[in-house]
Amino acid sequence: MHKIGVIQLIDSLDAGGAEVLAVNIVNALGDEGINSHLCTTRKEGVLKNNFKENIGFLFLERKKSIDFSAIIRFKKYLKKNNIGIIHAHTTSYFFAFCVKIIYPKVKIIWHNHTGNYVNLKGFKFFIIKFMSLFFDGIINVNEELNIWAKNELKHKKSIKLDNFPQFINKNKTTQLLGKENKRIVILASLREVKDHLNLLESFNKIHSKYTDWTIHIIGKDFNDNYSKKIKQFILEKSLENSVFLYGLCLDIENILNQATIGALSSKSEGLPVSLLEYGLAKLPVVVTNVGECNKVIENGKSGIVVDKENSLELAEALEEYILSGDKRNIYGELHHKNVQIKYSQKHFITQLIKIYTL
Structure with a gap:
């Protein structure tokens, strides 16, 4: 061989x-x-x-x-x-x-x-x-x-x-905006199937209560209609100081080390590497119930699973994490151990x- x-x-x-x-x-x-x-x-x-x-x-x-x-x-x-x-x-x-x-x-x-x-x-x-x-x-x-x-x-x-998952790139070039310990990150190229709009809608529902929390979108921007919809939503809801787009970044380990919650709001998935990367970085996660996501976080034992295209359920999950540092720490550790073993x-x-x- x-x-x-x-x-x-x-x-x-x-x-x-x-x-x-x-x-x-x-x-x-x-x-x-x-x-x-x-x-x-x-x-x-x-x-x-x-x-x-x-x-x-x-x-x-x-x-x-x-x-x-x-x-x-x-x-x-x-x-x-x-x-x-x-x-x-x-x-x-x-x-x-x-x-x-x-x-x-x-x-x-x-x-x-x-x-x-x-x-x-x-x-x-x-x-x-x-x-x-x-x-x-x-x-x-x-x-x-x-x-x-x-x-x-x-x-x-x-x-x-x-x-x-594997972190190869050890650079520290990307500096996330917003306050420390109050950052929600999504690692997903700007494709419609990743449904960033669902995440933004859920964030918008709770933003007035937690104004110091921020969303950080990491992934390639194809500058197409979907990308325009995301940027339009941010402007219409006056979220310019709370939602940040970084485009393509390679220093994923560095980025996740600055984040507080990992999110994936996809309509469809296989087994997203980004979800496993969240685990390597000990991030508590909220994901939609698509592809293998639910299995990765053990049917909700090491993270929160929500229905796809349901911004209300996703908003409630984000709020659950925002309100409890203990829950974030426990789920982050459980997800980390699970990814390392399986x-x-x-x-x-x-x-x-x-x-x-x-």
């Missing part, structure tokens, strides 16, 4: 959950002495700065869905570096499939991070089902996706493997190597 190389394949290294996990995996495999590489097909991205020294990196600059030049260059890289396994994350399964057609000996493991895939219908579902015939294994980040892969894709080598790098990599060698 150690002689055969493995390459993580992903579209970009912008700071999203799948991208963070791909970098965590490539580094962890390198730590195990495995010939470990990562390839981005469409663009590089800030997470490239988080690679350890012994990692191979390839950037293909793929310009279209079927880019023959990129496929040939990728095949050459695989042969030159003795890489036998492509670990394809999210939508990069399509590119991996194209490579398999001209280089059949390579193994494809598809890592499905997208909770919403269980609702796929029509042409896109048919394409994935067909391509899955060429996958040597499917890794799913939650049980719902695993059942879907087994029952709908009919894949015999489908398993669930929990994500793991979502460790060691457990993940042991399982992953088994999948590679099946």
Whole structure:
């Protein structure tokens, strides 16, 4: 196994959950002495700065869905570096499939991070089902996706493997605004599925009672309509001095060490790495009951779970934490212990190597 190389394949290294996990995996495999590489097909991205020294990196600059030049260059890289396994994350399964057609000996493991895939219908579902015939294994980040892969894709080598968190970047560049011990943080790119507006609506309901508390949104701003809605809401509700957007940040450990409560208000999830990162940082969390979130915080034993798209319930949960420092400390410690025991790098990599060698 150690002689055969493995390459993580992903579209970009912008700071999203799948991208963070791909970098965590490539580094962890390198730590195990495995010939470990990562390839981005469409663009590089800030997470490239988080690679350890012994990692191979390839950037293909793929310009279209079927880019023959990129496929040939990728095949050459695989042969030159003795890489036998492509670990394809999210939508990069399509590119991996194209490579398999001209280089059949390579193994494809598809890592499905997208909770919403269980609702796929029509042409896109048919394409994935067909391509899955060429996958040597499917890794799913939650049980719902695993059942879907087994029952709908009919894949015999489908398993669930929990994500793991890791703080690689030790910089301390980001300074959060607002008062110490009164900061609510959300680590989530500005995508509609992350439903920041739900969090802002819940915060707005209680803000007049707790005016010194603040919200801190960390994640890529795509400057699209959804981003405009968030900024408009902040202005309309006069929250400019209480809600702060920082854009893309890499010093996550530093940021979370300045925060008081970790929140996730998503409409859909797989298993969010950010929720695990909150645990590493000992943050008490409030999350919506989507994907694997409820399981991570043990059905509410080590955090607060609320229904998705329910700003009243979310407001009540935030207030519960705001009013009790003891509750914050207890839940923060419980979440931390749980993440360390159940979502460790060691457990993940042991399982992953088994999948590679099946």
